[in-house]
Amino acid sequence: MNNGAKEKTMKKVDGRGQRSEESRGRILNSATRIFAKKGLDGARIDEIAEDAGINKRMLYHYFGSKEDLYVEVLRFNYEKIYTLSKNAFNLADDSKENVTRAVRAYFYFLAKNEDFVRLTSWEALNGGRFAKKVIPQFFDLVELEFGDIIKDGIKRNFIRPDTDIRQVIVSVQALCLVYFNRREIVQPLWQEDLLSEEMLEVRLQHILALIFDGIFSHEEE
């Protein structure tokens, strides 16, 4: 419904159409930040409108309702990681390199998109009620691409044949996500900046070491 109106205004390159697109964009960005920070319940429409420098009337004009806006925010952000998986998850000859690159890409994507981490965390807590409405393939897509990398690794005998791919995918997600998800709780205990270049790399190397020595075939034991 909003998409229809959007397209109609889109064809105007200048003037009102452009301004409406700008407004939509500003709302989406503000809403992303505020929904990420406070969740669907905690976020206030008035706050989003004010932050976007737009009137509440216009916000409802563009997005219909709070929940609809929230869903649009999810779509807007999920598209980012969808793009990531299409670009960074390639199948080369070196299995170890494939996994490393995919995990690194995923890890640094999360590091640089805290809003995304938080949005998905809120979603997890309400059972993916809204995420399901938007791009239901999303979760699959990234996982499928990563799954292919693992499968290929098994075929090439770099990864143990009895590896449970689904479990590995959940584990990789877990190892990356929780670091950012619980950052604010861990930070005061560690007394270090978990987002510094060094600490990020330490964490990533730890994750890779854990994964590889777990899933790669060993000669011994």
Added chain:
Amino acid sequence: MNNGAKEKTMKKVDGRGQRSEESRGRILNSATRIFAKKGLDGARIDEIAEDAGINKRMLYHYFGSKEDLYVEVLRFNYEKIYTLSKNAFNLADDSKENVTRAVRAYFYFLAKNEDFVRLTSWEALNGGRFAKKVIPQFFDLVELEFGDIIKDGIKRNFIRPDTDIRQVIVSVQALCLVYFNRREIVQPLWQEDLLSEEMLEVRLQHILALIFDGIFSHEEE
């Protein structure tokens, strides 16, 4: 403040004192369930009061405010895992057995206390703002005990000496937590009951395999 009133009523074994303790307990249980399900913002005081079969007036009498009740709920639930770490985290001679037992205890505690998983997840999303107020040692305690197990493993040469203990603790938490945290999102994709005895054991064994082959010294590679 409430503790004072509580103690005063406690000394009566029967009658008013007992009933007030019962009421407090019922409120705490209802609040745990509802806060876990909907979070601090989503939960409604009226809903909690009704669920506890008590008047809202009394709820405020016992707990002062919504936030105070929330904090009490956190304390009430954190004490459970504190007890766990004291009972299940023992140092025996077999390092592998120590780690296995601790991880298993932690994993099954989470499996059987979904409210706890959700409460801590909500807390992670608001930066542990309220958790910090209650038992600030909590997070440390479990981690310290587990850290000791790892340290002991290193001393006994079962675990690589260059192991970053903090990273391992976060990773263990991650591998266990995310399975339950994202259960509702993973479930429709896997089309299996993630909480069935079999699936729980599959996940636990996967976690243990991943951890051990990561942190235990190998002869090769």
Added chain:
DNA sequence: ACCATAAGTAACTAACTGGTTACATACTTT
């Protein structure tokens, strides 16, 4: 029996929230 107090009830309020409406202005097309 009586009284002080704890436990409980229901109705209320002041503030706030998501959502709406009546109205004004700016821009584009013809």
Added chain:
DNA sequence: AAAGTATGTAACCAGTTAGTTACTTATGGT
């Protein structure tokens, strides 16, 4: 320039929420 539409504003509404108040009932000590 007229007309139509996109964009914007502010006041408003109905429902909800956390928290309160005035009042009643039950209990235990004396």
